[in-house]
Amino acid sequence: MIILTGCGNLQNSNLANNNSAQVQNTFQITGTTNDNTYNVLLQDGRYKSSPSRGATATMLNSVDVTGMESGLVQISKQAFSTEKYIFQEGQQISQSDAYNWLGRYDEKSNPDGLNPAANSETDADKRTPVYLEQLLEQNYMTGSGNNYNVQGISLTLAMNSVDYYQKEKDGATYSTKISREDQEKHGKEMAQKVVERLRQKEGLKNIPIVIALYSRPSVDSLTGGAYFATTTVNGDSGSIGNWQTIDNQTQVFPIVSGSEKAINSSDLEGFQNFKSIVQGYFPNLSGVIAKSNYENGKLNSMTITVNTQFYGYQQINSFTKLISNSAEKYLPKNVPIEIKVQAVGEVQSVVIRDSSNYNFYSHVFSNEN
């Protein structure tokens, strides 16, 4: 059964579908960059969303695509240089394609379904789970003026690490765990089919295709999902060769589980020193939490949220200064770090090191009403 979620339409901010009568669109690209980020192609001044955005196989599995999107952009940089290519959200897989592909296979009603047909079981370990939950397509364009063409395509197959299901409509929610091995096995098989289908499409017959496999988190995960494999199919090929393993892990500090070990103990130690200085400043501070992202065991980035209970202007100012100094002193060097200070759900100030080369930038928001 294919369930249509409304998200796709809500998040689709372009009016391209309504513009089909127009004979010509005008294109713009977002300003030039020199910071290893893509220019983005705009149409009639507007950002163009994927028609397949928001399409999911089920309605029960949580949808958080921000990390998935930024991850695919990073992976794509290996194949499509930011200097040469311009980004556009994927326009090649239609919404109906997406829903058909994400659906369960059925010889008659859905021969394109990539997920296996359901068996008659309802037990978590005996039923056939939905492996593939979501597709994310990105296009990498070249061109100028009013003439831009897709010269590269990137596609994420987002695999469920947990498949949530109901035994009866509106009944209790159950879950089937899917091992990383099973996600990988099914993801790679599906990827080959997807490549063959893309090669049938006009304009995609001989351009490079990047495929990436993403493991979606469980709904109660603190760390989010992670990419675990990628491959690039050259323009002259119709089949996938070697896969490259991606070792990406996110760890939450402080570590609360007794059995969990720090991926890098000196990162954890630095965080703990930072935390104790920051918390010493305010006894009623409610929390300092970090998410550390590791690539091949090496720290990639850190985001920290500091939750407080106060408001005062000079209090926030001096607190932000303390955070900035303590971050410089205790937190890991040479990686991007983002620190948000929140009180009562509102961001009060930020302390940010965007690149490994720069000092921390800090800003206190003017929250005067």
Add this chain to the structure above:
Amino acid sequence: MIILTGCGNLQNSNLANNNSAQVQNTFQITGTTNDNTYNVLLQDGRYKSSPSRGATATMLNSVDVTGMESGLVQISKQAFSTEKYIFQEGQQISQSDAYNWLGRYDEKSNPDGLNPAANSETDADKRTPVYLEQLLEQNYMTGSGNNYNVQGISLTLAMNSVDYYQKEKDGATYSTKISREDQEKHGKEMAQKVVERLRQKEGLKNIPIVIALYSRPSVDSLTGGAYFATTTVNGDSGSIGNWQTIDNQTQVFPIVSGSEKAINSSDLEGFQNFKSIVQGYFPNLSGVIAKSNYENGKLNSMTITVNTQFYGYQQINSFTKLISNSAEKYLPKNVPIEIKVQAVGEVQSVVIRDSSNYNFYSHVFSNEN
């Protein structure tokens, strides 16, 4: 009648009151600065709040002190240079002093009350309103090691522009409007009494006192309150001489009232150009609102909030780039500007020019869950 609000205790983040048995505190100051902001004095690593913080004359009048605080810091810079003085929240006016002074005068029960005794009227125009709602004290210190002394004191008298009241307990809320002239007249009279009282206190007999009068906003105000007068009493004087007028106004863009005129029409025009570019990008954008602050008719700062309904990583990235480029192009030059992009109540990105001399800095938050 004096009503004790709980805010004071909740916001008081220091434990100094509980530490009175300690014979010695250690002092620190927040890192050195060269950006015309004050260092802040910490005690035992902690920020020390005012005992009078949160004290208000009534419970019905809204309490938003952030702008009041930052304003008094700015005013204080005229008298107390950021290079010489270190900031501490006011410690000279106790909480009970504050409540007594803010109360209505009563010969027997509250001879220190600065607000006039109530008459027997309940009509909005016949009753005696509460003029003075709040006090804000700041101390400017010098010293080193474990020896810091107050060398300057700044005090805001926060006057009600509207005094909200009830005719019976838990009854309907009524309001008395107080003209700027009346706020000024009563504020200046009260200020003289306050100066005399401060001069009685140990350590305050011969240090400069800065007094500032602030007009508190109505509860439905979009623009917040404003300072309107200030004076400095020299260390050798016990009475107020000349007052200096502060012409501070905040205007909200777009202007919705047909009768309201732009304080500066080219600022408004720049904002409107910026807004139409930004809104052209997303048809479903729900709002672009600016608050422009003017000092003596000259733009001082602008804060802009952009509310959107989307989430995508590249969407936010390219939108933020567009905002940054459009801000550079259309918004007023040479003033600090802060732009916050929000979706569903969460800050997605920021575009900031902190000082008149620098380019815009932009950052997209990593909102991966």
